[in-house]
Amino acid sequence: MAFAMAGAFFGPHSFAALNNPASKLYVSDLKGQADMDTSDAVTTLTKKSVFNAQGSTVLTAKDSNDSMVYSNGSGIYLDADTRLDIKKFVQEPFTPNRYDLDMEPSVSQTLAYLSHGLIALCTSKLAAGSNMVYTTPQATLNIRGKKLVIETNDYETRVSILEGDVTVQASGSDAGQVLHGGQEVVVRSDATSQTSSIVHIGPIPDERKQFLSDRAAMACIARRTVYFEEVGRKNDAGDTTQEIQAAEVVPTDKPTDFTISPSQLPH
Numbered sequence: 001m002a003f004a005m006a007g008a009f010f011g012p013h014s015f016a017a018l019n020n021p022a023s024k025l026y027v028s029d030l031k032g033q034a035d036m037d038t039s040d041a042v043t044t045l046t047k048k049s050v051f052n053a054q055g056s057t058v059l060t061a062k063d064s065n066d067s068m069v070y071s072n073g074s075g076i077y078l079d080a081d082t083r084l085d086i087k088k089f090v091q092e093p094f095t096p097n098r099y100d101l102d103m104e105p106s107v108s109q110t111l112a113y114l115s116h117g118l119i120a121l122c123t124s125k126l127a128a129g130s131n132m133v134y135t136t137p138q139a140t141l142n143i144r145g146k147k148l149v150i151e152t153n154d155y156e157t158r159v160s161i162l163e164g165d166v167t168v169q170a171s172g173s174d175a176g177q178v179l180h181g182g183q184e185v186v187v188r189s190d191a192t193s194q195t196s197s198i199v200h201i202g203p204i205p206d207e208r209k210q211f212l213s214d215r216a217a218m219a220c221i222a223r224r225t226v227y228f229e230e231v232g233r234k235n236d237a238g239d240t241t242q243e244i245q246a247a248e249v250v251p252t253d254k255p256t257d258f259t260i261s262p263s264q265l266p267h
Contacts, residue, residue: 028222032064067222075223082117122219138196
């Protein structure tokens with residue numbers, strides 16, 4: 001039910017989907033095993049692989065994790081035993097800028113469903129007109145950035161905002177709750193009414209801050225490893241079409257922005 005409500009967040013902005021190149025996901029880092037499932041096949045992901053994002057389902061195995069980057073510059077980390085369905089991810093044509101990874105290159109629309117597990121997001125500054133909506137069995141999240149962690153199972157969804165703003169709407173509710181950096185919300189299912197409700201809003205507990213920061217850092221590090229560009233390709237008919245390609249960023253200095261406790265991450 002949460003998924004059905006997500007359409008309310010998408011405005012009238014129109015995308016010429018047939019003319020725009022297919023948006024991509026780049027696998028920045030991978031520990032263990034993760035698979036990508038489409039309507040055609042199931043493919044085992046490998047580090048530095050690139051695939052069409054829209055219509056794909058990413059699943060991580062137990063004791064595994066996966067860090068990826070959308071071609072709009074947003075990083076995502078998937079923890080062990082996580083399933084993410086990317087229902088929609090489209091973006092307008094853009095001019096690449098490898099020197100400014102903090103700005104989204106063009107207007108985009110993202111709609112994804114997290115059925116179970118944990119993901120962390122680290123977004124660029126979204127362009128005006130962009131929409132980023134994630135849904136779970138209990139909630140719909142309208143994300144405006146910039147760092148957050150979403151955990152969900154059949155019983156409840158917990159959203160922790162480390163930086164930025166997110167509107168959280170429980171399934172069966174007509175109103176959303178705006179949360180800011182440093183806050184968390186718990187949305188819980190009600191088996192009797194078959195709806196969900198927000199049962200807790202408050203500051204992120206001190207004992208969870210390192211756990212959450214470590215996972216968000218993995219998403220942030222990932223988005224610094226790649227930039228995307230559009231390249232013209234000639235098809236069999238001789239027509240030129242645009243294709244999004246990933247280009248690895250080779251750092252000149254070792255990153256110093258993030259400190260991660262290895263003991264906090266799955267091996």
